[in-house]
Amino acid sequence: MSQSLTKNRNIELIGFAILAVLLVVVLPLSLDIFRLNLIGKYLTYAFVAVGLVACWGYTGILSLGQGVFFGLGGYCMAMFLKLEASSVANTKIQSTPGIPDFMDWNQLTELPFFWVPFKSLPLALIAVILVPSLAAFILGVAMFKRRVGGVYFAIITQALAAVLTILIIGRQGYTGGINGITDLRTLLGWDIRTDHAKYILYFVCCAALFGSMFLVRFVLASKLGRILVAVRDTEERVRFSGYDVANFKVFVFCLASAIAAIGGAMFTLQVGFMSPSFVGIVPSIEMVIFCAVGGRQSIIGAVVGTLLVNWGKTLFSESFPELWLFFMGGLFIAVVLLFPRGLAGLVTDQLLPWIGRLSGGRRQVAAAGSAPAPAPAE
Amino acid sequence: MFMGYSLGEIGSIFAMQAFAGLILFSVFVLMALGLAIIFGQMGVINMAHGEFMILGAYMTFLTSHLFQTYAPQAFAGYFFVAMLVAFVASGAIGLAVEWLLIKRLYKRPLDTLLATWGLSLIMQQAFRSIFGAREVGVQLPDWMMGSLQVTDTIEVQINGLFVMTLTLMITAVVALLLFRSRWGLQVRAVVANRVMADAAGIDTRRIDRLTFGLGCGIAGIAGSAFTMIGSTSPTAGQAYIVDTFLVVVFGGAQSLLGTIASAFTISQSQSTLEFFLTGSMAKVTTLLIVIGLLMLRPQGLFVLKVRK
Numbered sequence: 001m002s003q004s005l006t007k008n009r010n011i012e013l014i015g016f017a018i019l020a021v022l023l024v025v026v027l028p029l030s031l032d033i034f035r036l037n038l039i040g041k042y043l044t045y046a047f048v049a050v051g052l053v054a055c056w057g058y059t060g061i062l063s064l065g066q067g068v069f070f071g072l073g074g075y076c077m078a079m080f081l082k083l084e085a086s087s088v089a090n091t092k093i094q095s096t097p098g099i100p101d102f103m104d105w106n107q108l109t110e111l112p113f114f115w116v117p118f119k120s121l122p123l124a125l126i127a128v129i130l131v132p133s134l135a136a137f138i139l140g141v142a143m144f145k146r147r148v149g150g151v152y153f154a155i156i157t158q159a160l161a162a163v164l165t166i167l168i169i170g171r172q173g174y175t176g177g178i179n180g181i182t183d184l185r186t187l188l189g190w191d192i193r194t195d196h197a198k199y200i201l202y203f204v205c206c207a208a209l210f211g212s213m214f215l216v217r218f219v220l221a222s223k224l225g226r227i228l229v230a231v232r233d234t235e236e237r238v239r240f241s242g243y244d245v246a247n248f249k250v251f252v253f254c255l256a257s258a259i260a261a262i263g264g265a266m267f268t269l270q271v272g273f274m275s276p277s278f279v280g281i282v283p284s285i286e287m288v289i290f291c292a293v294g295g296r297q298s299i300i301g302a303v304v305g306t307l308l309v310n311w312g313k314t315l316f317s318e319s320f321p322e323l324w325l326f327f328m329g330g331l332f333i334a335v336v337l338l339f340p341r342g343l344a345g346l347v348t349d350q351l352l353p354w355i356g357r358l359s360g361g362r363r364q365v366a367a368a369g370s371a372p373a374p375a376p377a378e
Numbered sequence: 379m380f381m382g383y384s385l386g387e388i389g390s391i392f393a394m395q396a397f398a399g400l401i402l403f404s405v406f407v408l409m410a411l412g413l414a415i416i417f418g419q420m421g422v423i424n425m426a427h428g429e430f431m432i433l434g435a436y437m438t439f440l441t442s443h444l445f446q447t448y449a450p451q452a453f454a455g456y457f458f459v460a461m462l463v464a465f466v467a468s469g470a471i472g473l474a475v476e477w478l479l480i481k482r483l484y485k486r487p488l489d490t491l492l493a494t495w496g497l498s499l500i501m502q503q504a505f506r507s508i509f510g511a512r513e514v515g516v517q518l519p520d521w522m523m524g525s526l527q528v529t530d531t532i533e534v535q536i537n538g539l540f541v542m543t544l545t546l547m548i549t550a551v552v553a554l555l556l557f558r559s560r561w562g563l564q565v566r567a568v569v570a571n572r573v574m575a576d577a578a579g580i581d582t583r584r585i586d587r588l589t590f591g592l593g594c595g596i597a598g599i600a601g602s603a604f605t606m607i608g609s610t611s612p613t614a615g616q617a618y619i620v621d622t623f624l625v626v627v628f629g630g631a632q633s634l635l636g637t638i639a640s641a642f643t644i645s646q647s648q649s650t651l652e653f654f655l656t657g658s659m660a661k662v663t664t665l666l667i668v669i670g671l672l673m674l675r676p677q678g679l680f681v682l683k684v685r686k
Contacts (some may be wrong), residue, residue, distance in 0.1 A: 062488045148676040149424050151487050152537060155623045156669055162620045163665045170658030281620065285495055292492065325503035332496025336489045 011352065015300040016213070023206050033195045040202040040270045042310040043209055049265025049291040049302035050209070051256030054216050056288070057296035058225065059252045060232030061149070065157030066260050069132040070162050071279030073261025075168075076131055078274040079115060080124035081184040081192075101183070106173030115174075121188060128265045129258050136257035140250035146297050147246070149235075158189075158281055165280040180275025184268070185368075192269060205266045212259045213299050219255065220299075228252055289328075292335050295344025305343060390532050391653065401538045401607060401647030404545040406641040409618055410625040411552055412593035414637040415580035417626055419589045420571055422480060422490045426498035428615025430472060430594045433501070434464030434601025435610040436509055442516045453520045461661075464598035472594025475585045484586075497614075505612035512610040537606045542576065544603055548596065553634060565589060571676070624668050630678030640679055644668060 027039055048066045055061050088099045094104040099111050117123045139160070143153055168175045176182070184192070191197060219225055230238045231245055239245050268274045277283070287306075294305020309331070316324040339345060413427050424430075441460035445453050475497065483490045487563035525533045556562035564585050567575040576582050601610075608614070621644065629640035630657060644664060672678070 035684050060488075062491070064491070106458070142673045146673055146676045148672070151417075151421070151491065152627055152672075152676065154488060154491055155423065156672065159620050159624055159665055163662050163669075166658045166662050170656060170662070214491060250445060281616075285492075288492065322503070325499045329496040329499035329503070332499065333479065333493050336486075336493040337479070340486075340489065 019300055033198055037198050040205050040308050043205050044267035046303040046306040048260040048287040049306045050212055050216055051259035052291040053299050053302045055252050055256035058220055059228040062154045063157045064154045065161040065284050067279045067284035068161050069260040070264040072132040073128045073264030074268045074274040076127040076269040078181040078266035080117040082181050083119055083260045085185045101175045108173050112174050115133040132261035133258045136254045140253040141250035144246035146247040161281050161284045165276045168276040178271055182273040184272050201270050217299055289332055293342055295342030298344030301342050301344030391619040393532050393591040395653050397534055397647050399646040400529050403642055403645035404541045406625050406645050407545050409622045410637050410641055412596035416593040419565055420586055421487050425494040427597055429498045429501035430468045430597035431601040433607050434468050434598030437464040437467045438602045438605045459604045461599055464602045465595040468598025469591045469595030471587045473591040476590040502612045513611040515609040516605040541603045541606050597677050628668050628678055630680040633680035636680030
């Protein structure tokens with residue numbers, strides 16, 4: 001396996017390069033800023049998908065609640081931006097100036113204590129990573145130490161997504177309710193709503209995404225990554241070999257959650273608001289399908305899958321809104337039944353050998369042909 | 379919070395809340411029964427279970443319309459026909475789904491979650507295209523309307539009582555089937571040890587298919603009952619699905635008694651808390667308590683000793 005990994009490394013690097021050129025050069029040059037901003041929004045979901053590759057594709061932990069972490073990251077960012085937008089000068093007309101408008105509408109007269117740290121950007125940025133990681137850590141320790149896994153874990157994470165959505169909607173005065181936190185304007189005085197700012201944020205998002213992709217790649221290619229795969233395939237054997245399986249699972253779950261949270265923060269910056277509709281059950285499970293379409297064991301595949309499904313969604317819901325759900329449902333079923341390894345599997349199993357045969361290079365055929373084809377994660 | 383209420387009034391409030399909780403309990407049990415026997419037998423969580431229920435609800439709606447148009451004199455009894463129609467429709471589609479989809483995924487339970495979620499999206503859109511996106515309600519026959527006056531301050535709705543009776547009967551039938559029929563014997567054998575059951579000559583594939591069909595059929599009946607107390611819309615099934623999953627997981631997957639006990643606990647705590655807190659906080663608190671309890675007892679309330 002290690003040999004085929006090093007041989008595949010070249011192919012993977014080529015993939016990274018193609019994706020980088022596409023995202024950083026081709027798309028910004030060929031699309032107007034509205035469409036590019038849309039791509040930027042899709043890329044924030046790709047963070048979640050990349051995290052899922054580590055968590056689900058490699059370790060076999062299916063989380064149906066990644067929207068929780070995406071949302072927590074996004075809300076942490078939105079709370080900072082909202083506080084900056086509701087300075088005393090901007091909110092003179094309120095009965096209590098200096099607090100966000102929705103709090104004023106809900107008769108709150110002072111800032112709740114958990115909003116106070118979000119007055120400072122460094123603290124807010126730390127919270128973007130720390131709050132979701134901590135949540136994932138607590139959940140992970142509680143679940144994996146008790147050896148709760150598989151379907152049970154999936155259902156519980158899904159219930160958590162429901163809980164957080166209900167909580168956000170129900171506690172309107174503290175969270176902005178179903179409308180979410182809207183009307184975000186500036187980041188340290190820099191207006192994030194201008195076209196220029198959107199360009200810059202798009203490139204920041206790309207950079208963060210590639211950073212996350214390399215981080216996940218680094219983890220998965222390391223010795224730690226091997227153990228994760230072993231945990232997925234035969235958990236008992238790893239445990240009997242003397243490893244504490246729960247610790248590895250907690251680690252990878254926290255990693256996936258932290259990356260999802262960065263995506264959430266980038267979402268808030270680029271889209272200009274955050275609302276519970278990106279937290280709940282439906283967005284969470286959609287993010288899993290983005291990952292599955294691209295290939296649950298391929299980092300590049302996850303990003304490409306996210307872009308394609310979202311592009312399809314925009315295309316379909318603009319022209320045939322009726323058909324979209326049929327298409328999406330069919331996609332879920334087809335990917336699971338027919339292409340468990342997603343688009344990446346098609347590329348490595350079909351396309352590369354075909355190219356290899358065309359160019360007559362035996363070496364490439366061997367490299368692609370011996371690609372690891374593990375059974376789909378349980 | 380109890381200022382200004384007399385002791386008798388507090389008692390009545392609790393009795394009424396408990397009754398509301400019992401109606402919720404009935405819906406939970408009806409939905410969870412089908413899900414639980416499928417999960418217990420095959421380890422498959424059917425994410426489209428809510429949609430099978432809504433299918434039953436729409437079938438009831440159609441039957442009531444047919445009766446109103448063609449046989450208004452027999453309208454009082456339409457509900458029993460509707461239940462049968464709902465059972466057959468949901469069960470038949472369940473059988474087809476098992477044959478086309480589920481049986482190919484038995485080795486990959488997590489993938490079944492995703493595939494059945496896809497199925498639920500397709501069914502929702504199909505309902506929306508056929509019946510429209512608006513909620514539809516069923517007209518109740520006269521004898522189901524109104525309420526019984528138990529004391530001056532306590533009254534119970536007849537349709538609620540009817541749904542409860544129905545739940546009791548269906549639970550009894552499922553229990554009879556599981557513990558007295560040949561199918562039930564085979565199901566219990568497969569749950570205990572699939573490989574040995576297979577070796578002993580039980581056609582496990584056939585049992586799987588029957589169980590899935592029966593589970594979906596019960597969901598259809600649940601949908602029929604659901605029309606008595608709520609209105610039907612294409613996405614109504616999703617509102618209950620998370621609670622139902624938790625009921626099944628919390629009850630212990632292979633235990634009928636566990637499912638009933640956990641449905642009772644969850645529904646009663648939710649409706650009692652609703653009186654003290656707002657509706658959303660009651661739901662959040664209940665879900666968090668259940669998740670907390672699951673951490674303490676990952677196998678659920680009632681554990682069937684199974685040798686793997």
